[in-house]
Amino acid sequence: MSTRSVVPFGPHHPVLPEPIHLDLVLEDEKVVDVVPSIGFIHRGLEKLVEKKDFNEFVYIAERMCGICSFMHGMSYCEAVEHIMGVELPPRAKYLRTIWSELSRMHSHLLWLGLLADAFGFESLFMQSWRIREKILDMFEASTGGRLIFSVNKIGGQRKDMDNAMLHGFVETLGGIETELREIASTFLGNSAVNSRLQGVGRMTKEQAQLYGVAGPFLRASGVARDTRELGYDAYGDLDFEPITADAGDCYARTQVRIRELFQSIDLIRQAVAKIPEGGVAVPVRGFPKGEYMMRVEQPRGEAIYYVKANGTKFLDRFRVRTPTFANVPAMIELMKGCQLTEIPMLVLTIDPCVSCIER
Amino acid sequence: MSLFTFVKTEFRNLFSKPATRPYPQQPKQFMERTRGHIENDIDLCILCGLCARKCPTGAITVNRAEKTWTIRRFSCVQCGSCVEGCPKKCLSMHQSYTQPGPEKTSETLRKPQPPAAPAAAGKSVS
């Protein structure tokens, strides 16, 4: 006769980058049910549209999350630009693409470090973040800030990267690529690491499509869907294929994210080779009126930004559906039936960004 | 599949210098574009108040009656909107960050009074 006990996981836990609370219902070390509870970082940012005019709201949109910050600001600007019918200069689109891909790289490296820390491999964690420091230095050199860039505005970009800076970045990325291959061989080739990752949290293709998940979590189960294929910004001019894996477990998700790192380096090289000359911003006058849903590929998956404007300087509604929000129900399903020791691995495998869930 | 994939990196790290800097003994080298804090050249400032209107956090207060320009250092998010919007270009972004402290400081700059003009002799306006 097994008894049920409830173990609280979080909000403070060494493995969690941000606070989330899960009540785990256990029967002797096996998890049978999970009850989530969120709201520890709820700041009500969506309600601030009533108080901040739509030009100033960029600064709030980009502060929703530290890791996905650039794309939040960029997508908000793109949604408002679509409503107002603003045509961006091509150089601005390429700059946005380059900064987006650099953001993706820094986010994946952050996740790789946290994953290594979660199973106790501190040296690998430090090595991943050492590579990430080089990317943060690139951000500081081009935008002035390491995580919050404040470089997006409605109508384009506030700063430019001249060709000398861009070519310097491509050279640094060459060095980063070599270091990445070394840590990739540890993540994917080391038997001790693999025993913690393989077979854990397996999700089939049908389950992934039923629960509507997004991002590498989805692509590791074999579904080739990547919102960058919509061709927003400069992605229409670049060549790439969505990266998928078939196993659907934690190992497959690590594989997908590491391959996406190399794909991002390739995309940045393509973009720097093709970037046109020109201005980086256009003047914008008037107020937006209308609504639009902008979809972008954040590092964690497909994010949807819904902006509704009514012709005054305050917006009616700004709603973000972040990929982590879509992945949490699937994560809870995966947890049912696993062992208690696998819980940190399963929480990290969706790459949770709890600030994005709660805004 | 092997167990020794990380050994090469470990040996290299063992025999090379550390990746971290002994801060604060060795101060941070800032980059050219780093957004650290705002400075105002009060002699050029005309106290128009555009910076206070553009500031998204409301960190800047301009008092034309008392001729002061105040910035709350810990409310400033270093976005640079004030620098871009200033018509006299007296605001500038500098690289070092505000030092941490036990309370939220604010800095007030007072516009100096112009020296009294000598009594005008000569033409009178009729």
Place this chain on the structure above:
Amino acid sequence: MAESSSDDSMNLVEIRPESLLNQVTELKARGYRLVQICSTTLKDRYELTYSFSVKYDLLNLRFTVAEGQKVESISPIYPSAYFYENEIHDLFGVPIEFMTVDFRGGLYRTAVKAPYRLKSEEDQEGGGPK
């Protein structure tokens, strides 16, 4: 594939609240996945927008409800919908019934219940922190 103008790409369909479950069942049969459920506070009503997608196309269903009007949950059809519906219930106070997993207001820990709800007279007078 280029994005079309703001009016076309949202692909908005206004429906009656009673026909929600029928429309959603038909979309599920046609292979659509649930993307998001969004609630907007209008002057005196709540406007609910359900977004669905197949491959890269987006389709939005929209209807409005008055304060206190009940909405039926679509979580029996799309299992992950309970998360979005609990959020709408916790933040806006829209009563959604028959959710497969119902937290009864316990999902979001906020100091004020339903912080995004329609402004009533008490809210106008009390005011809040700026």
